[in-house]
Amino acid sequence: MPRVPGVPTRSAGLLGRLAYRYARRRFGAVPEPLTVLMHHPGAAAASIVAELAAERALRHLPESLRDLVTYRVATTVGCSWCVDFGTMLMRHAGLDVERLRELDAYPTSPLFTDLERRALAYADAATAQPMTVTDEMVAALDAELGHRGLVELTSVIALENHRARFNHALGITDQGFTSGDACRIPVPADAAIGAGVTARG
Template identity: 60%
Template sequence: MPRIEAVATRDAGPLLRVVYWFARRRFGAVPEPVAVSAHHPKLMMASGRHEMAVEKASKVLPANVRELAVYRVAQQLGCSWCVDFGTMLQRLDGLDIDRLKEIDNYAESAAYTDQERLAIAYADAMTTNPVSVTDEQVAELREVFGEKGVIELSYHIGLENMRARVNSALGIVDQGFTSGDACRIPTP
């Protein structure tokens, strides 16, 4: 249970009911971070607009590279909600979620491509405290993904750092978007 209770549908005003309807339609359930942030409607709406804009703008990197880097951040920071939701998003994108079991061994695992390994290592370096990204690492990423790709990857890793830390601070935990290898929430 989160540290701040989610706003129930019965307590929602007209705008929030629309937001909940949209979320249920898209994801099969209202994501708990949305329902908790509903206590501050202006920030909830700003966050929603931001998330949709980022999704629309993120077309440079292959989805598998971006999603694995985001998943790694969630896993490294221990945000069970982000891991749960991120696994569902990868499944809905048609990505292989079975290989997520091997992410701790990504450097040696045949389940990951060289591009994916670079992105996961970069996610690790951006998530450490202090940040441990090197010039060589960015140069290699730039060679593989281009400048736009490095910016996109950096942005997504930074954004997931924020999401995971906010969710963890508020006590938001996995919601059941995944259960073992299969999602309990149906494909929207």
């Protein structure tokens, strides 16, 4: 259970109700981070706009590369919700999720291309505290991806850092998207806030 309870549908206002309905239709359940964000409608609106804009705009790089670095950031930060949700999205996109088991061995594993290895190392360096990105890393990726690709890769990494750190800090954990049982953590019922009892909103 998150450190801050989610906002139930009845209390979520027009934006929340619309967002919950859209999410339920698209993903089969309302993502728990969204229900927590609805405590601050302005922050929720900003997040929704940013996510939708990023989804439409960040399409220069191959989807598999974007998803791979996103997953790496999620595991590095320790966001189990992001790992769960990201795995579901990759599976739905028809990507190879089995090789994720070898992700920690990416520097030497034959399951990853040279570009993927460089991108994953960059994701690690950009996520580290303090960051350990080097001029050489950036130059190598820029030479292969171009300025546009490098900026997109960096944006994807930064966006996932934002998501993962928000969720991890507020104790939002995996929701069951990978297992197909996402509705085990549905939108909280109005009378159940803080009581650990849930309803399907």
